[in-house]
Structures are given as structure tokens and as C-alpha cells.
Amino acid sequence: MSAVMSFVAVQSSLAKWLRASLACTFIIVASYLPSIAYAQALSMINGNETQKITISDLRQQSDTAVTLFDPYQGRDVEMRGLEFRRFLIDQFGEVPPALHFIAWDDYEVTLSGWDDPNWLMVTEEDGEPLTLRTRGPLRLVERNHGAREVESLREFNDWIWMIRSIEARW
Amino acid sequence: MVSKHESFEQPVAVGTRRGVRRYITWLSLCLTSFMALMVLIMYEARWVYPEIQAYFSQTGSLTGQQLATRSRNYLQRAQQTLLNEQRFEEEHTALVVLNLDLAYGLMDVDIYHRHYACTTPSLAALDSLSLRLESGSVPPFAAARELLEPIDCLTHIEMSQLDRRGKAINDFSESTRRHNDVLTYSSMIIFAVGLLFWAMHERQLRRTERATAQTLAWMQRAMRDPLTGIGNRSALQRDVMVSADESLGLILVDIDYFKQYNDALGHPEGDQLLRRLANLLKEQLGEDATLYRLGGDEFAAVFSCPNDQALIACCHQLIDGLRRSAFKHPAHPDNKNVTLSVGATRFSVMETTFAYAYEAADKALYRVKAAGRDGWQMTASL
Known part of the structure; x- marks a missing residue:
């Protein structure tokens, strides 16, 4: 049971990290695009x-x-x-x-x-x-x-x- | 032939007309005129103020500076960036595109599209240039040159808009002058009409005052005996009613054998005797007593009288004063000078009626006459 919960927790943290990384990438890319900045x-x-x-x-x-x-x-x-x-x-x-x-x-x-x-x-x-x-x-x-x-x-x-x-x- | 309806409605209509006339006076017309003047001035002020606001209070607001001017400024800024930068990098492109976007936004206005044919092609040129700048397919110098046409267009718009604004201000100025004239002349007319109404009101007021004064004078005259200048019977009744809460003494005086006096000396002498007697009564009874001639040779005096002793003293004083005066009476049956029969009483209108008091004094007077005249009698206080 605890293994399942650990797996879910790890999966949730991973999803958050991915979202944060994507947001950072988007902001960096956006700041280089001339008109969107x-x-x-x-x-x-x-x-x-x-x-x-x-x-x-x-x-x-x-x-x-x-x-x-x-x-x-x-x-x-x-x-x-x-x-x-x-x-x-x-x-x-x-x-x-x-x-x-x-x-x-x-x-x-x-x-x-x-x-x-x-x-x-x-x-x-x-x-x-x-x-x-x-x-x-x-x-x-x-x-x-x-x-x-x-x-x-x-x-x-x-x-x-x-x-x-x-x-x-x- | 007047129908039933007509006979009923006519008085109502007359009453209504009188009611309306009561409210439409010169004064109300005058006040209405001045109120109309105020309304006119307020209306004109309300008309002029927003117009002035519209034309002269635009500095610092969104459309205070022409949109075309602001758009041109951004294009010139973009042009400056394109021409000045030696190494044209992406950040410079971004800045130029930003300025082009801002210029586009300020130029893409319906009124410019409708009035200036160069607007749509200029916006298309800006759109195309932005795309080519972002893709790096146009050199900065060429891009700066491409901006000249939109800048020309915007300058044309600015000049035309300034002309339009100038024309609008001229129109407004002309309209203001016209309104000013209307205001001046109409104010003068309304003011003059108001003054005229005021003068009419003053005239009416003076007439009314004169009429009131005349009426009062007539009323005064109606209360006076023209021969002796003292009050008459009507004045006696009015005065007694006014002093209702006092204890009053009433003396009735009758000249003995006055007819014989007149027969012997003539009516002018009789009138003279009446005047002299009135003066004698005034002297003997003092300022507090009010004298009246009730008709013929009959006089009355009313005065404030706290008790019977005071009334008796007055009667004595009167008879003694007459004897001292010794008015000659050549036809007196008893070979005397002029003598009087005097009847008196004391009363309060709160407790008895004047008619009753008059009757009491008159009875006393007749007791004197019955006793041979030349004397006084008093009826006990009522």
C-alpha cells in the first residue's frame, strides 16, 4: 500500500517538475521572440x-x-x-x-x-x-x-x- | 333667452376669470420676466460650457493629441532605430516591431479609414514590413525607407485633421457670437419688459394705496359731525365697542329751549351755540372724554370712570362751567342764560349693552326735564 502511495507521490512530483520546466522554457523562448515579449x-x-x-x-x-x-x-x-x-x-x-x-x-x-x-x-x-x-x-x-x-x-x-x-x- | 345651463355656468366662468386675474398680476408678470431671463442665461451657459470643454479642454487626454501624431512618432522612433543601429540584432527588431505595432494600433481608426484613402495601404505596408522584419528578410535601411510612405500619410492626416479642427473652432466661434447676440438682445428685451411690468405694478400699488386712503378718509368723515367736528352717533357706538373692558361714564346733554333760541336768534346763531357748547364740554370734561353730537341739540360724552363719585364730579363740573360761561339766551322762558339738562350713568359693556346704558342715561335726562330742566340726574351704575 505504502509502495503504491510512494509511486503516486513520485509521479505527482514528476508531473509538477515537468510543468514547471515547460513554463520556464516557454518564458525563456517567449522572451526571445520579438513581438510576443x-x-x-x-x-x-x-x-x-x-x-x-x-x-x-x-x-x-x-x-x-x-x-x-x-x-x-x-x-x-x-x-x-x-x-x-x-x-x-x-x-x-x-x-x-x-x-x-x-x-x-x-x-x-x-x-x-x-x-x-x-x-x-x-x-x-x-x-x-x-x-x-x-x-x-x-x-x-x-x-x-x-x-x-x-x-x-x-x-x-x-x-x-x-x-x-x-x-x-x- | 338664457338656457338653464348657461345661467348656471356663467357665474362659475366669471368666478374662474376673477381667480385667474388675481394670480396674473403685474408683479407676477414682472417676476416671471426676470425668471425667464435667468433661465435664458442658464440655458446659454449650459450650451456654451460643454462646447468649450469639447474644443479647448483636450490636452492630456486620450484624444488630446491626435492619434495620427502619436502614430507618426512611433514610426519615426522605429525609423531612428533602423537607421542608427550599426549591428542590427534581434532586440532591435523587437523594439522596431513594437513601435510598428503601436503605430498600427493608433492609425487603425475608423475615422481615418473613412476620410483618408492612404490609411488602408499604409497599414498593409506596416503589416508586411513587420512580418519581413521578424523573418529578417528586409535590411534595416530598406525598412526605414518603406516607412516614409506611412509617415507621409500620417502627416497628411494630421494636417487635414488640424484644418478640420480649425474649421470646427471657427464654426463654434461664429455660433458663439450669434448666441451671444441673441442672449444680449433677448436679455435686454426681457429686462425692459420686466421693468415695465414692475412700473405697472408700482402704479397699481400707488392707485390702491390712494383708494385705500380715500376710503379711510371717507370712513373718518362718516364718523364725524360736520358742524362741531366731534364724533357722531355711529362713532359713539364704535368707540364704546372698542373699549368694551372698561368701566365707562356716559353723559347725555340736551340744551334747554334750543328751539326758542333758534327762533329768536336764527339758525346760524344756533349753530354757533352748538359749536361753543362742544368746546365747553371739551374744556370741562378734559382730554380723556370723547364727545359726540347725537343729533339736534343732543350731545354725549364717554370717558373712563372708575366710580360714581367721579361721574357726579363731572356732572357738577359741567353745569358749573356752563353757568360761568353765561351764554345768553334771549328767549329763555325763565329769563336765564343757556341751561342744560344732563343725564348720566356708569356702565361696563362687558356687563350690560350700550343700548341699555343709553336708555338709562336718557331716563335720567328726562327726569331732569320733568323736574323743570337746568340740572343733572344720574341713574345708578349698571
């Missing part, structure tokens, strides 16, 4: 603590799908992502009063008013993962445009693109 993780900053979340994890967590008109693309797009308010609560315990965003195109902004279930953090569009070319890998959109004029891009200034890091400002 960028925009693969999101940094969540809370005071002195920084936590990195891989974009693939966020895609897996994406449980909300919605079809809405994207004024930048000028068409209806099926977007998939996470409810941003719930995501913030999961990460910071509660919705911070303000968030400081840094994007991959070096755009920086601090905005407040995120305690609103209308915001969706998009990871996929029409079934395809967002990339820098499609203003990803993460983008914040509002599920309901309200009364805003979709022809005026100025009205969608707070749709943050290419999100690289999110810092809680308390």
Missing part, C-alpha cells in the same frame, strides 16, 4: 507591492461577453472580458478612489469613479485576443454608451487602451 502581463500596483498577472490568465477569467458599437472601429464588435469593478475588488479588496494607468504607448492618466459595473476590461474581440495592433492587450470600455455621440471620439476619452499597469491611488 511585450504586452503579455498586467502589473497591479498597490503601494509598494506590485503583482504581475499574465494576460492569458486574464483571458481565462474573462466571463462577460457583450456586443457593442466601438466608435474607434466604427462597427459593432463582440467583446469579451472581466467586469472591471469586480476585478478591482478581487485585486485590492475594494474599489480604490482613483486609479493611475500606464499604457504600452506610454500614455498615463489618473481617473476616478470606477465603482461602476458598466466598465468592462476587454481581453478578446470577435473571438480574437487583443494585441497592441488592436489596442490591447487590455482595454477598458463601457458596456452602455449612454447618450454620448458615437461619432465624437472625444466623448470616449476614458476608454483606456493598451493597459500595461494599474496603480491604486487611495
